[in-house]
Every structure is written in structure tokens, then in C-alpha cells.
Amino acid sequence: MSFDVKKFLKTKFIPREEEVLLPDLKDFFGEQEAASWKIRGLTGQELGQCNEAASRNKNVRAIIDGLASQIPSEIAQALKSFYGRDEVPQDVAKRIEQLILGSVEPKVDVELAAKLCKAFPIEFYILTNKINELTGKGHIPGKVQPSGETQMSEQH
DSSP: OOOOHHHHHHOOEEOOEEEEEOGGGGGGSOTTSOOEEEEEOOOHHHHHHHHHHHHHHHHHHHHHHHHHTTSOHHHHHHHHHHHOGGGOOHHHHHHHHHHHHHEEESOOOHHHHHHHHHHOHHHHHHHHHHHHHHHHHOOEEOOOOOOOOOOOOOOO
16 A cells, blocks of 8 residues: 555645533633634644743743842742743643644633633643644545536527
8 A cells, every 4th residue: 555645745634623612611601602612733833833832931941040040039039920930830831832822712822821721720731632632633634625616608
């Protein structure tokens, strides 16, 4: 059996998507709406961005620790508190980026991701685990879109 390179390269792929029910967040959705969060799998490039987010977190922490070792402890603690990096584990930094990139609805920014992580950590992990699962399954071949309706020619 051989891999059909031409077919693969011609195929348009779309990310897998899924709606995840989060009943504990129902108070933050409309009254008649299901408490669901629409997510998607990531691309390879986005997965790389998530890994870089964890590295950036580590680098910022190292810089802050380096600066803090040169200044009085109360100033060092204020610096750490200001940047908030002394409390963010690598895994959480990576997952925050995953949630930002993998959320379809609602759209997520750093503030929302961090607040969800802090206030609803289980839901945060449910969502990011599902994003990882969808990413691992890969994209799916997209539906071929018709080129448009053909008009019937008039008969003479």
C-alpha cells in the first residue's frame, strides 16, 4: 500500500470541532442557551505556539528571579507580584495558549483564560484536554464545495 501524496496535497482539511457542555458555567450563558463551549483542534504551528508560551513563561520567571536576586526582598516580591509569573506552572501557561487558540465560541483572550483557570479549574482542564484530543485526531478532509449552480440554457 502506498501513500497517495498528490491526493493528500490536493485535499483541503478543516480542524475537528466539538461543543463541550459545561453545566457549572450555566449562569454565564443566556437563559435558553445550553452551557456549551465550542472548541477545535489545533494546527501544528499553533501547537508550536503553545509550547513556546510555556518556554516564554519559564524565561520570564528566570529573568524575574535574576532581577530579584539583585534587589531588596520587598522590591523583589513586588516585582514578582506585578508580573504574576512566580505562580504560573509551565503546563498552565501552555494550556492558556491552547484555550486561546482552540476556542471557537466564545472567543478567548488571556484574561478570560486565566480567570477560567483560576475560578473553574476543572472546566479549564476539560476544555484543554478536549482540544488536545481533537488535535491528536488531526484535521478532517473538508467538504468539496460546488463551484456554483449551472444555469440551464434556454431551448430554442
